[in-house]
Amino acid sequence: MVYLSIALSAFALSFLSMPLTRRLARTFGGFDLPDTNLKTHRAPTPRLGGIAIFLSVIIVLIAARFLTHYPTGTIRNFRYILLGASIIFTLGLLDDTMPGGVPYKWKFLIQFLTAAVLVSASIRIHFLSPSYIAVFFTFLWIVGISNAINLIDILDGLAATQVAVAAAAFLAIGFPSEDIYVNILAAALLGATLGFLPHNFSAKGKIFMGDAGSLSLGYFLAILTLGCSYSSRNPYAVFAPILIVGVPVFETFFLMYIRLKQGLSPFRGSHDHIAHRLQTLGLTDRKILAAMGAATLALSLAAFYITRIDNEHFALVVYCALLLCLLVIARGLTKVDVNKIGANCKPKP
Numbered sequence: 001m002v003y004l005s006i007a008l009s010a011f012a013l014s015f016l017s018m019p020l021t022r023r024l025a026r027t028f029g030g031f032d033l034p035d036t037n038l039k040t041h042r043a044p045t046p047r048l049g050g051i052a053i054f055l056s057v058i059i060v061l062i063a064a065r066f067l068t069h070y071p072t073g074t075i076r077n078f079r080y081i082l083l084g085a086s087i088i089f090t091l092g093l094l095d096d097t098m099p100g101g102v103p104y105k106w107k108f109l110i111q112f113l114t115a116a117v118l119v120s121a122s123i124r125i126h127f128l129s130p131s132y133i134a135v136f137f138t139f140l141w142i143v144g145i146s147n148a149i150n151l152i153d154i155l156d157g158l159a160a161t162q163v164a165v166a167a168a169a170f171l172a173i174g175f176p177s178e179d180i181y182v183n184i185l186a187a188a189l190l191g192a193t194l195g196f197l198p199h200n201f202s203a204k205g206k207i208f209m210g211d212a213g214s215l216s217l218g219y220f221l222a223i224l225t226l227g228c229s230y231s232s233r234n235p236y237a238v239f240a241p242i243l244i245v246g247v248p249v250f251e252t253f254f255l256m257y258i259r260l261k262q263g264l265s266p267f268r269g270s271h272d273h274i275a276h277r278l279q280t281l282g283l284t285d286r287k288i289l290a291a292m293g294a295a296t297l298a299l300s301l302a303a304f305y306i307t308r309i310d311n312e313h314f315a316l317v318v319y320c321a322l323l324l325c326l327l328v329i330a331r332g333l334t335k336v337d338v339n340k341i342g343a344n345c346k347p348k349p
Helices: 002-028 049-067 072-097 104-120 131-152 158-174 180-201 210-227 235-244 246-261 274-280 285-308 312-334 338-344
Strands: none
Touching: 002 049, 002 180, 049 072, 049 180, 049 210, 072 104, 072 180, 072 210, 104 131, 104 210, 131 158, 131 210, 131 246, 158 180, 158 210, 158 235, 158 285, 180 210, 210 235, 235 246, 235 285, 235 312, 246 274, 246 285, 246 312, 274 285, 285 312
């Protein structure tokens, strides 16, 4: 009941505060303009929804801190989590409001700073050794997941549903024995993203989460992946979080491979995302959202199952089967004619 109350509180805060963030966007000019052929919306749209999402999560975490009894270690973790979250949220907000946004080199520098905050609190990968190897991959993981959620945020509801399903999965895996901050953060993240979705889908009151939302959500999701203990049943279960965030991670590596193969910068924007390719195949936005959400749900169920079985060899078989499916899907997506993508993604008159 505690985690349900947390999720409902975060949902209510997020849902009810979205109209206020739209007013803030009108006041401070936080709009996403349809000024390039990469944009598919017709009219300037507020993109400060991330403010409401972020504050909803933070307020619920702070309230839970004072209304619930925590072990000393958990309180310390919360302090570092809030510090890092504030830094990456500020980065995203500046990117949403500054003309031209924040240069990508500064983005990466600040993201590595937030990763350092978590590592200093010992929120990191623990199954690798020596420790400097674990710290190195922790930095890559936190920055990578933060950017993966930002990268996948190209379609109404896509990033939010990915995070919501993943948060529910981590709550299911972590409940009830994991560090309490994992369960509370997962419940808050689930509620806040669900509270955003009705406004993101709204025809009249549409709002985007912006980089302040997507970077913050990616950061919180990275924390969840590092907070659970997966290998109590079998050693291969330590890779379960990769499955839960598998869709955004796959999207990131797929785009990097495609763009580098074409001699393009992996940081450029273009109509070569998975969602764009599915649009070219004739899927509607809602069907794409359902398909990618179902994929994350299926991978999350597989991750949950792997953390609950004792047979490590069977866990390895599951990983191999999923990898084979992934390669087949990737091969099929590369065959989509990208020359049609830009035309299909232009705003409708």
